[in-house]
Amino acid sequence: MSDAKYLSLQNLSLAYGNSIAVKDLNLDIRKGELLALLGPSGCGKTTTMRAVAGLMPIAGGRIDLDGVDITRVSANKRAVGLVFQSYALFPHLTVYENVAFGLKLKGMTGRKLEDKVNSGLKSVGLSNFASRKPAELSGGQQQRVALARSMVMEPKVLLLDEPLSNLDARLRLEMRTELQRVQKETGVTMIFVTHDQIEALALADRIVVMKGGAIEQIGTPEEIYNAPVSSFVADFVGFENVFSLDNGQLKTPNGNVALSGPIPSAGSGGGAPDVIAGLAWRPRMVNLGSGPFRGTVRGTSFAGNTREYLLDTPLGPIKAETDAALPPHALGDELDFDLPIEKAARLNEV
Ligand SMILES: Nc1ncnc2c1ncn2[C@@H]1O[C@H](COP(=O)(O)OP(=O)(O)O)[C@@H](O)[C@H]1O
Ligand SMILES: [Mg+2]
Missing domain, CATH: 2.40.50.140 (Nucleic acid-binding proteins)
Structure with a gap:
């Protein structure tokens, strides 16, 4: 395994019944990279993320993570974190308990658990909100809890599926900066799914543009913005x-x-x-x-x-x-x- 192929999707094909959603996708993601998966609704972004997270069976191909074939490894053993558009927090648990939940499942207790949760809350600026319930938080704060909850698990890859699309424009900008900061500070490898080219251009080290279940172009934000290779990408970037x-x-x-x-x-x-x-x-x-x-x-x-x-x-x-x-x-x-x-x-x- 080289760092350039930390996460490697090889000839990945994904289907719902007889309907192919992603076909023969090849993608290598570098360790520590912030990769944006960009494309219109229905192009297969969520499906690809679900496959990487182990939440759907694979019709063909394989997935390697950190030098290990994880194609048939169950979701909870993959060290892949997933943050959705809907925060899916436990409404009856406090912020602290939400962040602690996965760590407790792994058997973490006592001082170690406490330190871990507190540093997770600190990293997303929510130290003062530990005892609140999700309903007592704004959308942006709830999304930060979801981010902290994933990050404390120390995933090898963190997948964010349109995490900002429920937020208003100002909060979106704020969270975007926050995400970038957390990613740079922790060095976590991150795949950020969006249908918003501005978001992808602003955030990503590299952008993968998808169309109809396949990759249309891979490049740096500058390459995608200045040198789109197809009319589809060209139109997407103006x-x-x-x-x-x-x-x-x-x-x-x-x-x-x-x-x-x-x-x-x-x-x-x-x-x-x-x-x-x-x-x-x-x-x-x-x-x-x-x-x-x-x-x-x-x-x-x-x-x-x-x-x-x-x-x-x-x-x-x-x-x-x-x-x-x-x-x-x-x-x-x-x-x-x-x-x-x-x-x-x-x-x-x-
Ligand atoms: N649960 C499902 N059952 C059947 N088809 C689905 C399901 N989820 C998604 N699809 C189809 O798979 C394709 C890719 O969907 P998806 O990965 O959700 O796209 P995106 O996240 O890029 O909007 C679409 O054609 C969609 O209709
Ligand atoms: Mg989607």
Whole structure:
């Protein structure tokens, strides 16, 4: 076992009855890594987590953890912690007793138990809440109890399945920072499941983008954000102008259109594919005011720092974004524009 393959999912296939939910998934997770599993609802994130936790049978493949094949090891012997969106705390137990519960089951007692629970509560900032019942806590505090309850078990891997999605925006941000801190302080290997790309980009060391039960792309937040490999990932991270390429030309509703220049060969570190099937631009990558293309402003909206435009063009609808400090364009204005080739994300699948 190398640290790079601390948790290793190999050709993992998972099914509910005859319905395949995850097919042939291969993923290696480094020791101490915070990995985000990102994808839309129904793509197989929870199913994958359940399999790692030992909560569902495996249709094919294997799972190794810390050099041991755990494919058929029962859930309670895996040293895998799981925190859900719903906190699933025991309502009749105090915060202290909730955190102590699993440790007691393992036979821990006395001073050792007390120290362990107290340090767990301290690590999530709940030392003063030990005697409260879950109903006397906010959603964010309940989620911290759930986190402490898992962490005191010293799992080899901690799985968090959309842990923040029940919280309001401000609390979500606060908990995100908290999670990151706990992870860095303890060095626990963590898989964080989310359908929110902002959350994944902000938190993760690496992001795995899933689609339809398979991995679409694996990369650092920067790689996923700047160099999505498919239209699916591109759209997910905000490249809203996506085109197929046909014989080196942009495919549009009005036929093929020549690019404003040659596609540069694979740049440095962009992870560009061998075969480029499409190109995509973020709205703010569209140059407004000059260029080979022309469009009519059909929509405009103010978004604080920026102004967004929807253009009706021979290429189809184009979304553009400019600095809000620039003089605004009005509905009906005709504008020249360019889709700068050098800024485009190169897609291997559209
Ligand atoms: N208990 C279940 N029985 C049958 N199908 C299920 C069950 N749970 C999930 N599925 C299906 O498996 C697929 C993956 O679901 P899930 O892993 O929950 O997705 P995600 O967590 O990414 O939203 C979906 O098509 C879903 O409908
Ligand atoms: Mg889910």
